[in-house]
Amino acid sequence: DRRTPSHPALQHESPPQGDQGRRRGRCPAAMPSPRSSPAGRAAPVPSPSCAAVAFRSLLAADLRFSRQLGVCAGERSAWGSARPLLRLLEVSGHGVPWLAGTLYGLGRSESPAGREVLLNLLFALVLDLVLVAMVKGLVRRRRPTHNKMDMFVTISVDKYSFPSGHATRAAMVCRFVLHHLVLAIPLRVLVVLWAIIVGISRVMLGRHNVTDVAFGFIMGYMQYNVVKYFWLSPLSAPALFAVWNQ
Numbered sequence: 001d002r003r004t005p006s007h008p009a010l011q012h013e014s015p016p017q018g019d020q021g022r023r024r025g026r027c028p029a030a031m032p033s034p035r036s037s038p039a040g041r042a043a044p045v046p047s048p049s050c051a052a053v054a055f056r057s058l059l060a061a062d063l064r065f066s067r068q069l070g071v072c073a074g075e076r077s078a079w080g081s082a083r084p085l086l087r088l089l090e091v092s093g094h095g096v097p098w099l100a101g102t103l104y105g106l107g108r109s110e111s112p113a114g115r116e117v118l119l120n121l122l123f124a125l126v127l128d129l130v131l132v133a134m135v136k137g138l139v140r141r142r143r144p145t146h147n148k149m150d151m152f153v154t155i156s157v158d159k160y161s162f163p164s165g166h167a168t169r170a171a172m173v174c175r176f177v178l179h180h181l182v183l184a185i186p187l188r189v190l191v192v193l194w195a196i197i198v199g200i201s202r203v204m205l206g207r208h209n210v211t212d213v214a215f216g217f218i219m220g221y222m223q224y225n226v227v228k229y230f231w232l233s234p235l236s237a238p239a240l241f242a243v244w245n246q
């Protein structure tokens with residue numbers, strides 16, 4: 001019976017019929033009608049739980065929506081002419097320029113305060129690479145089929161798309177910069193806009209689904225809390241700073 005409630009809280013109102021209805025966690029919306037066996041008894045047909053049905057529907061909607069938004073996925077796509085600009089944004093949020101820039105800054109920095117901030121930015125960038133690689137390796141969600149694999153410098157786990165490493169980095173760096181650099185309001189707004197646009201451009205380029213980027217933003221936002229918690233300073237890591245200041 002399709003109307004039979006499967007949630008235990010509802011079962012007292014309308015008792016389930018047969019084995020199928022008694023099973024916990026089955027989704028009424030996905031429950032097929034029982035098929036009659038030759039002996040006339042309803043054959044048990046396994047049905048997924050409500051959570052599984054909702055999850056699959058979300059993923060299907062995500063794939064559909066992301067494909068529609070992938071308007072720069074190729075040169076011949078609807079907004080294909082904007083692709084070079086979006087690829088420039090891709091480089092602006094990539095790990096290599098951020099790591100190279102931070103190392104360069106560290107080498108040139110002459111103030112202890114500047115070195116402390118840059119050292120923590122380096123820690124944040126490495127932490128981001130490690131955490132994203134771990135989650136990508138665990139989840140193993142393939143990139144959208146409409147993505148062209150012409151990305152700027154990738155490592156092996158970058159064949160997977162969940163979460164977007166650009167989104168985690170953009171969100172984390174954005175929080176980092178807003179906390180540690182004294183910037184005029186227009187520049188602060190620009191930093192936030194950059195992070196948002198980098199995330200959106202991942203879907204437009206066809207590199208990611210919307211959920212990869214949404215989760216990436218959340219993960220990057222939280223990664224900054226980890227950096228803040230383990231902040232490296234002459235007090236928390238005296239040996240590191242003593243070696244450096246020699």
Ligand SMILES: CC(C)=CCC/C(C)=C/COP(=O)(O)O
Pocket residue numbers: 094095096099129151152153154155158160161163164165166167202207
């Ligand atoms: C090789 C290094 C140092 C970093 C790889 C950076 C990269 C390619 C991340 C993937 O980002 P998306 O997950 O947003 O595609």
